[in-house]
Amino acid sequence: MEKLxxxxxxxxxxxxxxxxxxxxxxxxxxFSLCLQYTPLSESMLPKGxxxxxxxxxxxxxxxxxxxxxxxxxxxxSSVSFAYLxxxxxxxxxxxxxxxxxxxxxKKIFLTIICGILGGIIGIGLIPY
Numbered sequence: 001m002e003k004l005x006x007x008x009x010x011x012x013x014x015x016x017x018x019x020x021x022x023x024x025x026x027x028x029x030x031f032s033l034c035l036q037y038t039p040l041s042e043s044m045l046p047k048g049x050x051x052x053x054x055x056x057x058x059x060x061x062x063x064x065x066x067x068x069x070x071x072x073x074x075x076x077s078s079v080s081f082a083y084l085x086x087x088x089x090x091x092x093x094x095x096x097x098x099x100x101x102x103x104x105x106k107k108i109f110l111t112i113i114c115g116i117l118g119g120i121i122g123i124g125l126i127p128y
Contacts, residue, residue: 008075012068016079020060021086027052054110057083061118066125073119080115084108 031048034040057080064079065072084107091099 008071008078009068012064012075013078013082015067016060016064016075017082017086019063020056020079020083023059024052024056027056050106050110053087053107054114057111057114058118061114062122062125065119065122068122069126070123072123073116076119076122077112077115080111080118084111 031052035042035044035048060083061076061080065076068075087107088099088104
């Protein structure tokens with residue numbers, strides 16, 4: 001596959017995005033089972049979804065930076081912002097009335113944090 005101007009491989013970013021989406025599905029399934037079969041109330045839903053959003057994005061960004069081997073912050077930020085775009089488009093398509101500016105700012109903040117931390121930790125995991 002072709003490389004972009006910054007010598008970034010889109011294949012690595014796409015694999016990281018797929019890993020992040022798969023992880024989100026697994027965590028959502030686990031969280032929904034916990035809500036169904038434990039005494040947890042549905043008031044935990046906003047906090048749980050934010051936690052799933054953060055953990056999925058963080059682990060996906062970390063794995064992508066580790067896989068890339070260099071330019072960790074660039075790769076992890078690319079995955080984080082691609083995932084954010086995917087989540088925003090899905091949210092606007094499914095429930096446009098629930099999408100607010102404050103929610104958008106919160107997601108942007110989490111995306112920046114995940115991109116930076118995932119890049120630093122992903123590169124830090126590489127044994128030299």
